[in-house]
Every structure is written in C-alpha cells, then in structure tokens.
Amino acid sequence: MEKTPLNQDHRAGGARMVDFGGWEMPLHYGSQIEEHHAVRRDAGMFDVSHMCAVDVAGRDARAFLGRLLANNVDRLTVPGKALYSTMLNPDGGVIDDLIVYFIDDERFRVVVNAGTAAKDLAWMNARLAEWALAVDLTPRRQGAGALAMIAVQGPQARQQVWRVLPEARAASEALKPFFAADAGDLFIARTGYTGEDGYEITLPAERASALWQALAAAGVHRCGLGARDTLRLEAGMNLYGQDMDEGVSPLDAGLAWTVDLLSPRDFVGKAALLERGQGQQFLGLVLLERGVLRAHQEVVGEHGRGEITSGSFAPTMQQSIALARLPLPTAVGETVSVRVREKLLAARVVKPAFVRHGRVLV
Template sequence: MQKTVLNESHRRGGARMVDFGGWEMPLHYGSQIEEHHAVRRDAGMFDVSHMCAVDLDGPDAKAFLRRLIANNVDRLQVAGKALYSAMLNEAGGVIDDLIVYYLDDTRYRLVVNAGTATKDLAWMTDRLDEWQLAATLRQRRDGAEALAMIAVQGPNARHKVWQVLPECRPACADLKPFFAATVGEYFIASTGYTGEDGYEITLPTDQAEHLWEALAAAGVRPCGLGARDTLRLEAGMNLYGQDMDETVSPLDAGLAWTVDLLSPRDFVGKTALLSRLRQGQFLGLVLVDRGVLRAHQKVLTGAGNGEITSGTFSPTMQQSIALARLPLGVAIGDDVLVAIRDKLLAARVVKPCFVRNGTIRV
C-alpha cells in the first residue's frame, strides 16, 4: 500500500490503519464517534495527502478547462476563487468530481480524488494531446515537488490554525467559502468535506509532520476516515464510487448545479446530457424505524423503486440517514419503505443536507 508522509504520525497517535483504495490510512484513533463530535463542536484534522493536487499552466489553460469540465471556469475571475465540478466522459458519466482553483488565466490548481488520480491524469493528458492545446499538467502527490494536505475542520478550526500559523491570519481571516490564499509555501483554502468551517492546507511534504504535531498540541483532534465519512454524509456531500461514477450522469447524482448547459460553451459529455432525460433524483432519507441504512438497500416508493447509495448512523442526529437515487415522482416529505434484510422499515424523504455548521437541517 502507498503511504502518506504522515503515516508514522498516525501510528504514533495510535491510529487503526486500514487499506483505503491502495493507501494505508487511519480509520480512527480510538473513537470514531468522539472524532465526529470534535469536528462538529470544536476542531478536528484529517490527513488528505492521498488526494492529488495537479497544477495546470500555459496560455491555453483556461481553454482546456472550458472543454474538460461540466462547470464553467469563466465564472472564475478573482485569484484564489474555487469551483466544484464534475469531469465527464463522452456518455455523460462522471469520471471524477474535483475542485479547480483559479490563480490567473494561465494557472490553475486542480484537486482530484485519491483513487481516481491515475485515471484522471491519463484522461486529462490525452485530451490535451487530442486538442493540441498549449498547457502542461504537473501532479504534485509524488516526487520532488510533492505536496501534503491537511484539512482542519470545525467551528474553532480557523482560530486554532491561526494559533499555529499566525503569519497566515492576515491573508486567511476573511476568506469566504471556496476561496484560497497563498502564504509563502502554504496554500490555504476555505474548503472542506464536513459541512463545517475550516481550512484545507496544502504545503511541502517536509513541513507536514511539524504542522500536524503543532495543530495537535493546539487542541485540534486527529480524525480518521470513519468520522470523515459520517461528517460528509450528514452534510449531504457525494462520495465518488458510491454516489456517482462513470455510469451515472451528474444530473442523476444531485450535481446538476455543477453543470453549465446554458452557455454556448461545449464540453466533454454535454451532447450526451442534452440528449438524455434525467433518470432519477438524488434525495435524502431519515429512517423512522430502528435500524441502520446502508448502500445498495432497496427503497420502495409510490412512484417505483430506488436505491440507497450511501447510508450511516448519524452521530449528530442520533438517527440513521442516507443518500438515495429515487424515482422522479418522489417528493420531499414522502414516506417510503427501505428493505433491510427481511424487513421493510419506514423512512422519510428529506432534502439531502442533514447537518451544516453544527445545526440539524431536517
């Protein structure tokens, strides 16, 4: 398995290590529930160095992204602004979901998922060659230019980062959501995957262990993949490989807001999206009966059957919740049944954002 630069720090901290898509990553440090609550109530941090930063440079960088992704990079006009988008195949399926940071019209930073990084880079390189555009791609996960990434999340995350990195406060204190600032060798973004405030900090690998230990000393709790999953599901955030993949249209995965079909701009997969009607809708479920919702469980509705894509027990709500792909006729507030083993359990359809900024939203 591949290891991040913080692997030994995780081991010293008593983490239970697991295989996550070929990466040895911490599942938890003793209590997944306590780590989850730490992020909702105070501050927690995650090693996300397995994610892959890709720097795109060149006079045709913007033209490349205008054709590559479903969202419109023309919306990026201010340095540091970020854009969330899907990268599609010709059939309109999701190759990956990613974040694009705008530095200027010739420079962008992309962050792609860990398990799809090799595939993504191959796809992007092939498109560059095919379109004969003047731009270069540099992956920053391996080699001499490798970067580490630490996500610090929670209502007290910003203040605790400022304690450790006071030099970053002037540039980062007023960052709006989905913006980034460069401070020396640090790239600090007001993004995250938990539904809480905080930063995702990208920095040289040789400085990562020192920052991790300093944040821990400042009271930021190390957290593993277990809490990261329950937090993102409470926040209604998609997970690639579960909630969408290359066979699923972003229009059927709750990602229509990331797709620009109105401008004359063409992009890979646009023709397929325009020619194929939506097959279903992406909604949330809260289990009324006792039980635990899991991926692939069948959902029975008055408009036909659907399927859960991600499910878990919510530590914040103390209820079982799920994201599900349901028939178009289903509405928020409907009562449905979920097949769990040999039982049909009652659930309620909700807007797929259960908890944000510590507040239950359903």
C-alpha cells in the first residue's frame, strides 16, 4: 500500500490502520465516536495527504479547465478563490469530484480524490493532447516537491491553527469560506469535508510530521477515516464511489449546483446532460425505527423504488441517516420504507444537510 508522510505518526499514535483505495490510512485512534464529537464540539485533524494536488499552469490553463470541468472556472477571478466541480465523461458520468483553486490567470491548483488520482491524471493528459493546449500538469504527491495535506476542522480549529502557526494568522484570518492564501510555504484553504469551519493546510511533505505533532500537543484531536465519513454524511456531502461514479449523472447525485448548463461554454459531458436531463432525486433519509441504514438498501415509496447510496448511525443526531437516489416525484416530508434485513422500516425524507456547524437541521 501507498503511505502518506504521516504514516509513522499514525502508528506511533496508536491508530488502527486500514487499506483505503490502496493507501494505508488511520481508521480511528481508539474511538470513532469520540473523534466525531471532537470535530463537532472542539477541533480535530485529519491526514488527507493521500489526496492529490495537481498544479495546472500555462497560457491555456483557464481554457483547458473550462473544457474539462462541468462547473465554470470563469467564475474564478480573485486569487485564492476555490470552486467545487465534477469532471465528467462524454456520457455525463462523474469521473471525479474535485476542488480547483485560482492562483492567477496561468496557474490553478486542482485537488482530486486519492483512489481516482491515476485515472484522473490519465484522463486530463489525454484531453490535453487531444486539444493541443499549452498547459503543464504537475502532480505534487510524490518525489521532489511532494506536498502533504492536513485538515483541521471544528469550531475551535482556526484558533488552534493560529496558536501553532502564529505566522500564518495574518494571511488566513480574513479568508472567507472557499478561499485560500499562501503563508510562506503553506497553502491554507478555508475548506473542509465535515460541515464545520476550519482549514485544509497544504505544505511540503517534509514539514508534515512536525505540524501534526505540534497540533496534537496543542490539544487538536487526531481523527481517522471513520469519523471523517460520519461527519461528511451528517453534512450531506457526497463520497466518490458511493454517491456517484462514472455511471451516475451529477444531476442524479444532488450535484446540479456544480454544473453550469446555462453559459454557451461547452465541456465534456454537457451534451449528454442536456439530452438526458435529471432522472432521479438525491435526498436524505432519517430512520424512524430501530436499525441502521446502509448503502445499497432498497427504498420503497408511493412513487416507486430507490436506493441508499450512503448510510450510517449519526453520532450528533443519535439516529440513523442516509443519502439516497429516489424517484423524481418524491417530496421532502414523505415517509418511505427501507428494506433492512428483509424488514421494511419507516424513514422520513429530508433535504440534506442533516448537521452543519454543530446544529441539527432536519
């Protein structure tokens, strides 16, 4: 398995290590539930160095991303601004979901998922060759210039980062959500995957261990993939490979807001989306009986059948919740049935997110 620059820190901290998309990553450090609550109530940190930062540079960088991505990078005009987007195949299926940061008119940074990085880079390079554009793609995960990423999330996350990195406060304090700034050799983004405030800090790989240890010494809770998954589910955030993939349209995965179909700009997959339109709704479920909702469970309602894509027990809510693709007529507030171990259990249809900034929303 691949290992991040923090692998030995995880082992020294007593983490339970698991295979995650070919990467050896921490599942938890003893209690997934405690790690979840730490992020909702205080501050927790995650090693996200398995994600792949790709620098996109050259005079045609904006044109390249404009044809490659479903969202419109022409909205990026202020340095540091971030944009969430899907990258589609010609049939309108999701190759990956990603964040792109605007540095200047000839420099962008794209952060793609760990398990899809090789596929994404192959796709991007193939499109670059096909379109014959003046762009250099530089993945920053291995070798010289390798980067690590640490996400610090929670209501106290920013204060804790400034406590450990006081020199970064001037560059990061005024950042609005979904903006990033350079602070020396740090790239600090006010983004995350938990529904809480905080930063995602990109830094040279050789500095990662020292920052991780300093944050831990300051009282930031070390967190693994288990808490990351329950936090993102409560926040109503999609997970690639579960809630969408190459066979799923972003319109059916609750990601229509990441797709710009109104401007005259063409992009890969646009024609297929316009031709097919939306076929399903992407909504949330709250279980009304005892049990646990899981991916691939069947949902039965008055408008037909659907399927859960992600489901789990929600520690903040003390209930089981799920994300599901359901028939188009399904409305928020309806009661549907979920097949759990051959029993049909009642669930209420809600609009995600379930929890944001520590507040239950449904």
